[in-house]
Amino acid sequence: xxxxxxxxxxxxxxxxxxxxxxxxxxxxxxxxxxxxxxxxxxxxxxxxxxxxxxxxxxxxxxxxxxxxxxxxxxxxxxxxxxxxxxxxxxxxxxxxxxxxxxxxxxxxxxxxxxxxxxxxxxxxxxxxxxxxxxxxxxxxxxxxxxxxxxxxxxxxxxxxxxxxxxxxxxxxxxxxxxxxxxxxxxxxxxxxxxxxxxxxxxxxxxxxxxxxxxxxxxxxxxxxxxxxxxx
Numbered sequence: 001x002x003x004x005x006x007x008x009x010x011x012x013x014x015x016x017x018x019x020x021x022x023x024x025x026x027x028x029x030x031x032x033x034x035x036x037x038x039x040x041x042x043x044x045x046x047x048x049x050x051x052x053x054x055x056x057x058x059x060x061x062x063x064x065x066x067x068x069x070x071x072x073x074x075x076x077x078x079x080x081x082x083x084x085x086x087x088x089x090x091x092x093x094x095x096x097x098x099x100x101x102x103x104x105x106x107x108x109x110x111x112x113x114x115x116x117x118x119x120x121x122x123x124x125x126x127x128x129x130x131x132x133x134x135x136x137x138x139x140x141x142x143x144x145x146x147x148x149x150x151x152x153x154x155x156x157x158x159x160x161x162x163x164x165x166x167x168x169x170x171x172x173x174x175x176x177x178x179x180x181x182x183x184x185x186x187x188x189x190x191x192x193x194x195x196x197x198x199x200x201x202x203x204x205x206x207x208x209x210x211x212x213x214x215x216x217x218x219x220x221x222x223x224x225x226x227x228x229x230x231x
Contacts, residue, residue, distance in 0.1 A: 012039035016075030091115035166205035176219035
C-alpha cells in the first residue's frame with residue numbers, strides 16, 4: 001500500500017484555502033498553518049491538523065509537526081518577506097520538496113535562489129494572458145471545413161465577457177455561429193501543483209460567456225477575420 005503523502009500549507013488566503021480543499025478531497029493528509037486564527041477556523045474541518053503559527057519564527061517552525069511532511073506549499077501572497085523567510089527556513093529544516101507562490105518576477109527569482117523546488121507565479125501568468133487577449137482576439141486553432149468556411153477556437157473578446165449568447169447575437173452581428181464553449185477551472189493535484197480542468201459546453205442562447213472561456217465558432221473565413229478584430 002502506498003504511503004499517504006503529507007502536505008504542509010502555509011498561508012490560508014484564497015489560494016491556500018483551495019490547495020487545502022483539493023488536497024484533502026483527493027486523500028492527502030494536510031497540515032494547515034497561518035499566523036491568524038480566523039483563516040484557521042475556516043479550514044479546520046477540511047484538513048487533518050491546523051496550527052496558528054508565525055512561520056518566520058525559526059524556533060516556532062522547528063517545533064511544528066513537520067517531520068513527516070513530504071511537500072510544503074508556501075501560499076503566502078500578501079507578505080513577500082514572510083514568503084521568502086518561510087521558504088528559506090523550510091529549506092534549512094530539511095523539508096524535502098517546497099512549492100512557493102510568487103507575486104512578481106523578482107519574487108520568483110529570489111524564491112528559486114533560496115531553494116524552492118517549484119515556484120508558481122499566478123499573477124504574471126494571468127497578466128500575460130490578459131494582455132494577449134486585450135491586444136487581439138487570438139485564434140488558437142483553425143479547422144478548414146470547405147475552401148470558404150472554417151471552424152476556429154478563439155478567446156472571448158473583452159467586450160463580450162459577461163453577456164449571454166442571446167444578447168451578443170453573433171449570428172446576426174458577425175455572421176458566425178458558436179458551436180461550443182471551452183471553460184476552464186484551475187485546481188491543484190495531489191502534488192500541490194495547479195491543474196487546469198476543461199469542460200466543454202454545448203451552448204444555448206441563455207449561456208453567458210466568461211472572460212477565460214474559449215469559443216469554438218464556425219463561419220465564412222471573411223466573417224471570422226472580421227470577428228477577430230473585436231476587442
